Amino acid sequence: MKIVEENKSERLKKNDYLSTLNEPQREAVLYGNGPLMIIAGAGSGKTRVLTYRIAHLMENGVDPFRILSLTFTNKASGEMRHRIEGAVGTEARNIWMGTFHSVFAKILRIEARFLGYTSDFSIYDTDDSKSLLRSIIKEFNLDDKIYKANVVYNRISGAKNRLVSADDYINNAVIQADDEAAKMKEIGRIYKTYATRCFQANAMDFDDLLFNTNVLFRDFPDVLYKYQHKFQHVMVDEFQDTNVSQYLITRKLSAVHRNIVVVGDDAQSIYAFRGANIENILNFSKDFPDVQTIKLEQNYRSTGTIVSAANSVIARNKAQLEKHTFTANDEGALIDVIKAGSDNEEGRLVASAILEEKMQKALRNENFAILYRTNAQSRSFEEALRKLGIKYRIIGGQSFYQRKEIKDLLGYLRFTVNQRDEEAFKRIINLPKRGIGDTTVARITVTASENNVPIWEVVANIGNYATGRTIAPIEQFGTLIKSFKIMLEDGKDAYEVASHIAKVSGILRELYEDKTVEGLSRYENVQELLNGIKEFVDNEENEDKTLSAFLQSVSLLTNADEPDDNEDHDRVTMMTIHSAKGLEFRNVFIVGLEEDLFPSQMMLESRQDLEEERRLFYVAITRAEKKLSFSYAESRYQWGRLKMCEPSRFLLEVDPKFLNISNALRRDSEQINSPMSFVRNLGPRKATEPKPVTAATAHTPTGDFIPSDTHDLAEGDKVEHMKFGFGTVLKMEVNGTDRKATVKFDSVGEKTLLLSFAKLRIIK
DNA sequence: GCCGACCGTCTTTTT
DNA sequence: GACGGTCGGC
Numbered sequence: 001m002k003i004v005e006e007n008k009s010e011r012l013k014k015n016d017y018l019s020t021l022n023e024p025q026r027e028a029v030l031y032g033n034g035p036l037m038i039i040a041g042a043g044s045g046k047t048r049v050l051t052y053r054i055a056h057l058m059e060n061g062v063d064p065f066r067i068l069s070l071t072f073t074n075k076a077s078g079e080m081r082h083r084i085e086g087a088v089g090t091e092a093r094n095i096w097m098g099t100f101h102s103v104f105a106k107i108l109r110i111e112a113r114f115l116g117y118t119s120d121f122s123i124y125d126t127d128d129s130k131s132l133l134r135s136i137i138k139e140f141n142l143d144d145k146i147y148k149a150n151v152v153y154n155r156i157s158g159a160k161n162r163l164v165s166a167d168d169y170i171n172n173a174v175i176q177a178d179d180e181a182a183k184m185k186e187i188g189r190i191y192k193t194y195a196t197r198c199f200q201a202n203a204m205d206f207d208d209l210l211f212n213t214n215v216l217f218r219d220f221p222d223v224l225y226k227y228q229h230k231f232q233h234v235m236v237d238e239f240q241d242t243n244v245s246q247y248l249i250t251r252k253l254s255a256v257h258r259n260i261v262v263v264g265d266d267a268q269s270i271y272a273f274r275g276a277n278i279e280n281i282l283n284f285s286k287d288f289p290d291v292q293t294i295k296l297e298q299n300y301r302s303t304g305t306i307v308s309a310a311n312s313v314i315a316r317n318k319a320q321l322e323k324h325t326f327t328a329n330d331e332g333a334l335i336d337v338i339k340a341g342s343d344n345e346e347g348r349l350v351a352s353a354i355l356e357e358k359m360q361k362a363l364r365n366e367n368f369a370i371l372y373r374t375n376a377q378s379r380s381f382e383e384a385l386r387k388l389g390i391k392y393r394i395i396g397g398q399s400f401y402q403r404k405e406i407k408d409l410l411g412y413l414r415f416t417v418n419q420r421d422e423e424a425f426k427r428i429i430n431l432p433k434r435g436i437g438d439t440t441v442a443r444i445t446v447t448a449s450e451n452n453v454p455i456w457e458v459v460a461n462i463g464n465y466a467t468g469r470t471i472a473p474i475e476q477f478g479t480l481i482k483s484f485k486i487m488l489e490d491g492k493d494a495y496e497v498a499s500h501i502a503k504v505s506g507i508l509r510e511l512y513e514d515k516t517v518e519g520l521s522r523y524e525n526v527q528e529l530l531n532g533i534k535e536f537v538d539n540e541e542n543e544d545k546t547l548s549a550f551l552q553s554v555s556l557l558t559n560a561d562e563p564d565d566n567e568d569h570d571r572v573t574m575m576t577i578h579s580a581k582g583l584e585f586r587n588v589f590i591v592g593l594e595e596d597l598f599p600s601q602m603m604l605e606s607r608q609d610l611e612e613e614r615r616l617f618y619v620a621i622t623r624a625e626k627k628l629s630f631s632y633a634e635s636r637y638q639w640g641r642l643k644m645c646e647p648s649r650f651l652l653e654v655d656p657k658f659l660n661i662s663n664a665l666r667r668d669s670e671q672i673n674s675p676m677s678f679v680r681n682l683g684p685r686k687a688t689e690p691k692p693v694t695a696a697t698a699h700t701p702t703g704d705f706i707p708s709d710t711h712d713l714a715e716g717d718k719v720e721h722m723k724f725g726f727g728t729v730l731k732m733e734v735n736g737t738d739r740k741a742t743v744k745f746d747s748v749g750e751k752t753l754l755l756s757f758a759k760l761r762i763i764k
Numbered sequence: 765g766c767c768g769a770c771c772g773t774c775t776t777t778t779t
Numbered sequence: 780g781a782c783g784g785t786c787g788g789c
Binding site for chain 2 (some may be wrong): 576
C-alpha cells in the first residue's frame, strides 16, 4: 500500500514546501490564529496541508506538547504521525496526536480518580460489552429474542454518543415512547445496570471514553481549565465523521485559545451509523462565527475520468455543501465494467485482470486494491489470487486481537492489572479447564453480591466464604493471580509479566499440545502477541513499559492494526471501503456492485439512507489514481444460499460515457457455473413464506429424506419441485461428478446450473 | 463438570 | 459459514 502522497524527502525548508502548494493550500498552512474550517475534496492534498501546518506552527515556536491533533481512525492517525515525523523530525513525537478514543483514554487515565476510576481501568471491546449485556438481560429474565444484545448495544451506544446518560434515558419521554413502540421498554433499566456494572468493573466501553471525557470536563472545571490552556492549537481531521460527543469535547478544549482547525469533506461522511453528524459542520459556523473557510477543490490524485465519474455520482445527493472538485490531470482510461456469473467467477475475472494489467504495464502488486462493501466478500478474491500466485493482504475482517486465543491471554493480562474486570474474569476463570464450572462461577457471583464485596474479594479469600470440594481450584486460581500481581508490583515490565503468565497459566501449554493445524496457528498467534509485547517494551518511544501501559496501547487497536510482519509490502490490498478512506492506489477494483449488497439492504431498511451509501461509493471511486474497474456477479453464494443478483443501482447511476462495458457484454451469453447448496433452512424463510414445505419429493438410495437431517446428494439422487429461499428447484440430478439442477428463481426465471457440490436438508 | 452434537441467529461499516 | 447457547450422555 502506498501512503497517501508519500513524499520521501519531506524534511523541507519552509520556502521549498510553500512553493509546492497551490494558493488555497498555502493559505491554509499559513493561516494565523482563530477558527478555521477547511473543506477538502478527495485527493486535494489535505493531509499534506495539515502536516505542513503543524510544521509551520513548530517552526514558529509552538511547543509540540501544546498541539492536539485528532483523527478518527488509527490508520489515519498513524499515517499523520509518520508524515509529520518526516517533516519535522522526532520532535513530532511530542505532539498530542491520535484518535479521539486513544487521546481521551490517555487523559482519562491521568484524571481517572475524579470519576471514581483507577488509572488502570479496563476498556471493554464490543464483545465484552455485548457479553455483559447478555448476562444482564438474562438476569432480568427478559426474552433474549426480543432484547437482542446487538440491538440493545446499539441503542445504548447511540444514547451515549448523544450524551444521554442512563437516567436521562429513563426520564426522556420520547425515548421511552420509542422503546415502548419497539416492545423494549426495559432498555433504560438495562442501560442503567450496564453502566453500573461497567463502573464496578473499573471498565469503560468505547463510547464511555468520549462520554466520560465530557462528564470530566463538565463536572471538573479545574481539569477542563488545565487542558484548555494546555492545548494552544487543536486540529480535527475527518471532521465530517465526528459525532456530537466528540464535537463538544473539541469545542470545549479550544474555547480558550480558539485556535481550532477542522478539516473535512461532507461528501465523504460515511460514519453516520456511529452518530457522525454532518450538522457539526453547520454548527461549527454558529459556534465560531468568525470562522474562516478555505476550500481545497483541485484533485491531484485521479484522472479526469475518475474525478468526473465520482462527481456524476455524488451530484445525485441532495444534501451537499457547494464545492467544485476538478483536476488538471489527463482524462485517462474509461472505467471497466466486469460482469461475472458468480462470486467465484468475479474473483477469477478480477484476479486475471490484475495479472494482465500487471504484465502489460509492468506494475507491482501494491499498485492494486480490491474494495468491497462487507468483509465477508473477500473469500472469492483470496482464492483466485492465490491460484494465480498473486500476493495479497487483507485489512480488517477478523482482527488479530479478536481471536479467541489472543483474547484469552489478554484476558489474563487484563485481570492481572484490574481484578474488578468482570468480563476478563468470566473468560479466564476456567481456562485452561480447572474444574470451575458455570455453577461455581454463579455461586461466586452470588456470594459476592450477597456480601456486597467485589468478586475478587471472594476469590482471593474463598476460604472465608465457602467450604467444600470446589474451593481448592478457586484457591489455586487466586494464588496464581496474586503471584502475577506481585510481579507487577515488583516493577517487572510488560514482556516479563506477560510471558510468565502465558507459561504459568497453562495457556501456552494447552495450545502447544494441540497438534492440529488450527492449534498450531493459535500457538503461533500467542507467540506473535508476546513478540508484540516485546517490541513494545523494546521501543524506546514508550517510556512506560508496564503491562498496564501495554494494555492501554492495545485495547484501542482494531482490525486495521495487525502486528506488521513488514517483510513484503508488494501485495494487492483487499479491504472494505470504510477502511480505504484516506488511501490511494493506482488501480482500484470496486467489487460486488449488486443490488442489496452495495448499497446495503440493511442500511436502506434501518436508516433509509441511500445518500450515505452513495457517499461511500464516492469514497471508493476517488481512491483510484489511474484506473478504476467495477465488477458484479449475477449470482452469489451467501449465507449458505445461492442468491440471484441484479447489478446495483449505483453502477447504473454512473454516467455511461465513463464506462467501458465491452467486457461485460462479452460475458453475456455464458452460462452460470457456480457451486450451489441447499444446506439449511431449506424450508420457508421467516416473514416471506409462512407455509412449511411438505411436498418435496426427494429420493435417495435409502428412501425418503428424514426430516431435519442433512444429506450429501449421491449418485442417482433426484430432487424435484422443491421450494427454497429464492425459488424452486424444478429438477436436480446427480450423475457421478456431474450435478445438474434446473432451478426456477423468483427473480430471474429458469436457469440450468452445474453444481460443484450439493447438500440437502429438509426441515419438516 | 465436561464434551460433543445440535440448534438458531446473524453478517454493514469502526473505535 | 461462524459462533454462542443449549441439551443430553458420560
